[in-house]
Amino acid sequence: MNTIGKQHFTALYSPAREKAFTSKNIKAGFAATGLFLFNPDRVLRGIPKPPPELTILKPNEATVESCLQDVVPQTPVTPVSEVALISLQDRILKCDTHTLDEVSKENLNRHVQKITKAARICLTKSSIQNNQIRFLLKINNEAKV
Numbered sequence: 001m002n003t004i005g006k007q008h009f010t011a012l013y014s015p016a017r018e019k020a021f022t023s024k025n026i027k028a029g030f031a032a033t034g035l036f037l038f039n040p041d042r043v044l045r046g047i048p049k050p051p052p053e054l055t056i057l058k059p060n061e062a063t064v065e066s067c068l069q070d071v072v073p074q075t076p077v078t079p080v081s082e083v084a085l086i087s088l089q090d091r092i093l094k095c096d097t098h099t100l101d102e103v104s105k106e107n108l109n110r111h112v113q114k115i116t117k118a119a120r121i122c123l124t125k126s127s128i129q130n131n132q133i134r135f136l137l138k139i140n141n142e143a144k145v
Contacts, residue, residue, distance in 0.1 A: 082120055089116045 004012060027037065036042060079085040092112055097105050 079119070080123075082123055085116060085119050085123065089113070 030036065079088050089112055093109055097108060100108065
């Protein structure tokens with residue numbers, strides 16, 4: 001093992017610093033942590049591009065379908081059981097995705113499944129904890145008598 005004494009450190013530090021602290025190394029260090037220099041192109045790369053041509057129909061070319069403005073959307077019931085949670089998941093994935101493209105549907109499906117899995121875990125833990133609380137209350141009430 002080579003060691004550098006105090007008398008040689010100051011002489012060696014400056015050349016080592018010049019070789020190590022290059023613009024390329026500094027940028028790579030930030031990028032490795034997920035921090036990037038301001039670059040609007042990097043942000044805009046992830047945004048889907050608009051269609052090449054926007055077609056605007058004239059009033060006589062447009063077909064008008066029935067409008068659902070008079071229909072009041074039903075607010076889904078907040079699920080408090082695993083069965084209700086799965087029902088809500090199915091409703092979201094089957095009923096509410098008709099306007100999405102296939103990639104968006106797949107992404108939404110994955111995200112909803114992750115949320116459902118997390119909620120199932122929480123509901124299960126809550127159920128176990130409620131059973132434990134009831135058991136402990138029963139024991140506590142019997143001990144008081």
